[in-house]
Amino acid sequence: MASTQRSPRIAVGPRPDDMFVRAVASGGGITVSLEESPDALIWTSGPDTFPAALPESVRWVQLSSAGVENWLTEGIIKRHPRVLWTSAAGAYSATVAEHALMLLLAGVRALPHHLAASSWAPEEFYPHLGTLRGATIGIIGAGGIGRALIPMLASLGAQTLAVNRSGRPVPGAVETFPVERIDEIWPLADHFVISAAATPDTEQLVGAEELAAMKPTAWLVNIARGSLIDTDALVGALTAGTIAGAGLDVTDPEPLPAGHPLWSLPNAMITPHDSNPPALRVPAYVERVVENVTRFASGVEPVAVIDVSAGY
Amino acid sequence: MASTQRSPRIAVGPRPDDMFVRAVASGGGITVSLEESPDALIWTSGPDTFPAALPESVRWVQLSSAGVENWLTEGIIKRHPRVLWTSAAGAYSATVAEHALMLLLAGVRALPHHLAASSWAPEEFYPHLGTLRGATIGIIGAGGIGRALIPMLASLGAQTLAVNRSGRPVPGAVETFPVERIDEIWPLADHFVISAAATPDTEQLVGAEELAAMKPTAWLVNIARGSLIDTDALVGALTAGTIAGAGLDVTDPEPLPAGHPLWSLPNAMITPHDSNPPALRVPAYVERVVENVTRFASGVEPVAVIDVSAGY
Numbered sequence: 328m329a330s331t332q333r334s335p336r337i338a339v340g341p342r343p344d345d346m347f348v349r350a351v352a353s354g355g356g357i358t359v360s361l362e363e364s365p366d367a368l369i370w371t372s373g374p375d376t377f378p379a380a381l382p383e384s385v386r387w388v389q390l391s392s393a394g395v396e397n398w399l400t401e402g403i404i405k406r407h408p409r410v411l412w413t414s415a416a417g418a419y420s421a422t423v424a425e426h427a428l429m430l431l432l433a434g435v436r437a438l439p440h441h442l443a444a445s446s447w448a449p450e451e452f453y454p455h456l457g458t459l460r461g462a463t464i465g466i467i468g469a470g471g472i473g474r475a476l477i478p479m480l481a482s483l484g485a486q487t488l489a490v491n492r493s494g495r496p497v498p499g500a501v502e503t504f505p506v507e508r509i510d511e512i513w514p515l516a517d518h519f520v521i522s523a524a525a526t527p528d529t530e531q532l533v534g535a536e537e538l539a540a541m542k543p544t545a546w547l548v549n550i551a552r553g554s555l556i557d558t559d560a561l562v563g564a565l566t567a568g569t570i571a572g573a574g575l576d577v578t579d580p581e582p583l584p585a586g587h588p589l590w591s592l593p594n595a596m597i598t599p600h601d602s603n604p605p606a607l608r609v610p611a612y613v614e615r616v617v618e619n620v621t622r623f624a625s626g627v628e629p630v631a632v633i634d635v636s637a638g639y
Numbered sequence: 640m641a642s643t644q645r646s647p648r649i650a651v652g653p654r655p656d657d658m659f660v661r662a663v664a665s666g667g668g669i670t671v672s673l674e675e676s677p678d679a680l681i682w683t684s685g686p687d688t689f690p691a692a693l694p695e696s697v698r699w700v701q702l703s704s705a706g707v708e709n710w711l712t713e714g715i716i717k718r719h720p721r722v723l724w725t726s727a728a729g730a731y732s733a734t735v736a737e738h739a740l741m742l743l744l745a746g747v748r749a750l751p752h753h754l755a756a757s758s759w760a761p762e763e764f765y766p767h768l769g770t771l772r773g774a775t776i777g778i779i780g781a782g783g784i785g786r787a788l789i790p791m792l793a794s795l796g797a798q799t800l801a802v803n804r805s806g807r808p809v810p811g812a813v814e815t816f817p818v819e820r821i822d823e824i825w826p827l828a829d830h831f832v833i834s835a836a837a838t839p840d841t842e843q844l845v846g847a848e849e850l851a852a853m854k855p856t857a858w859l860v861n862i863a864r865g866s867l868i869d870t871d872a873l874v875g876a877l878t879a880g881t882i883a884g885a886g887l888d889v890t891d892p893e894p895l896p897a898g899h900p901l902w903s904l905p906n907a908m909i910t911p912h913d914s915n916p917p918a919l920r921v922p923a924y925v926e927r928v929v930e931n932v933t934r935f936a937s938g939v940e941p942v943a944v945i946d947v948s949a950g951y
Binding site: 421422425426428429432433435436438439441442444445446447448449452453456458459460478479481482483484581582583584585590591596597598599600601604605606607 | 733734737738740741744745747748750751753754756757758759760761764765768770771772790791793794795796893894895896897902903908909910911912913916917918919
């Protein structure tokens with residue numbers, strides 16, 4: 328990207344909210360409207376309200392979500408091949424990793440069973456109580472969230488086996504498996520965190536066979552996208568006790584309808600896609616906007632450029 | 640302690656369980672019965688079944704609990720002033736610290752509210768969702784557990800304010816307060832973990848005034864002893880919403896009777912003193928026995944000598 332000689336003119340949509348206008352200014356940009364031939368567009372909402380056509384002048388669009396599968400499937404990104412698209416991938420990693428750790432710890436320490444109790448009976452819990460100390464955690468998809476999780480797990484004395492596309496060693500993981508060898512990990516790790524992007528390749532990555540290969544004491548946490556797990560197979564495994572339990576911030580279908588069996592299973596914890604709630608998400612996105620506007624204004628490529636062929 | 644010229648003769652009671660007999664052998668000792676003039680006694684149970692009188696030959700007694708207030712109040716330790724008494728303080732620190740972190744994270748991320756839900760309504764949770772990232776945690780009593788917790792919190796981006804007797808800086812804490820200045824910490828920290836020994840000085844350390852001084856978003860975790868918190872005051876604060884919630888592995892009274900208000904408060908999490916369950920506790924105690932028998936056999940003072948005047 329060539330260095331811009333003047334302050335970049337940046338539109339903020341769908342509404343020019345104050346905090347984003349300030350973020351643009353902090354990054355060295357000037358906020359203009361979409362009608363004023365902006366160089367870039369900072370988008371703070373989902374694909375539904377996105378403009379049908381972008382002005383020719385727009386060279387960069389910043390999106391506010393870390394996962395962008397909807398933007399790809401709806402063809403919005405492909406419709407603008409000359410525009411550089413960036414996601415917020417990585418901006419929320421620490422927040423979501425903390426939530427994943429919470430679900431994992433709560434599972435391993437049998438918190439759902441405890442909260443259902445109304446009398447003092449420690450013996451009832453003893454068979455269900457584990458620890459992350461000395462445990463091996465399989466991290467499926469070692470992007471920003473997975474990488475943020477590794478040092479948190481290490482501080483608790485757990486070790487990590489990572490799975491990614493390439494098999495290129497993930498820093499801090501004991502071993503990194505390329506996705507072709509993913510089947511090796513199910514019987515090997517004690518617990519799992521799903522943190523891969525939702526792509527056609529990762530759809531129903533965890534199904535009946537994978538669940539059957541896990542240890543009966545395994546907790547499965549999903550903070551990525553619901554589509555990565557075969558929900559019916561999961562309900563079956565949780566009902567049969569094939570695995571110990573699941574902590575799900577995302578589900579398929581999502582929203583999970585009232586009356587779905589996952590709501591009443593004692594070994595399922597559901598958080599309604601709130602691992603990255605507005606109070607934490609907005610300031611993190613503001614920070615990312617400042618960083619990327621600064622880069623754009625200096626002619627440096629913004630972070631988290633979307634790779635259309637990879638799907639994230 | 641003078642170096643012993645021969646392998647120390649060590650009794651294991653109340654029963655000479657295999658794993659402890661093996662631990663004594665691993666440490667260089669020989670297991671004998673209490674009637675065979677042992678040099679030391681490894682005790683694997685509570686004070687109730689402890690011998691009324693110890694053989695004159697016994698110079699050291701190893702106890703299996705980290706907190707020894709019952710042994711002190713029942714006068715067992717004072718009755719044998721020439722014996723060196725050691726607790727298991729520190730042996731279970733990492734396990735209990737992990738449990739404390741679990742309760743803290745589950746509270747801050749509103750897991751109890753989530754588990755009570757049966758429909759997808761993220762907006763309901765948004766006002767209650769916090770993070771440990773950037774939060775300040777007050778650790779009251781920076782012994783083994785508190786010190787084990789600090790790096791776990793640091794890995795999540797939280798900082799620690801510690802309180803101990805002396806005010807001597809605790810490694811990793813941003814600031815350490817001597818107990819005389821404890822009142823400064825209640826409005827200052829975001830959340831609290833109680834990890835101090837139960838002594839006459841720490842009884843009801845947290846009462847109505849302390850709870851009133853905390854932030855309304857504060858979570859209070861107790862993994863020490865129930866006596867450190869005024870239970871009625873806590874029930875009042877949880878009911879009124881003066882603080883966000885509490886995670887209690889220990890209670891006063893303990894066991895917490897059925898029907899006690901703490902069982903039904905939606906912002907109280909009770910785990911029945913199982914932060915250190917047998918499956919984790921026994922191997923950790925075996926390790927400590929090996930370590931201390933090794934030290935005793937070599938004439939080196941065993942770790943965690945009980946200080947009768949301090950009360951732990």
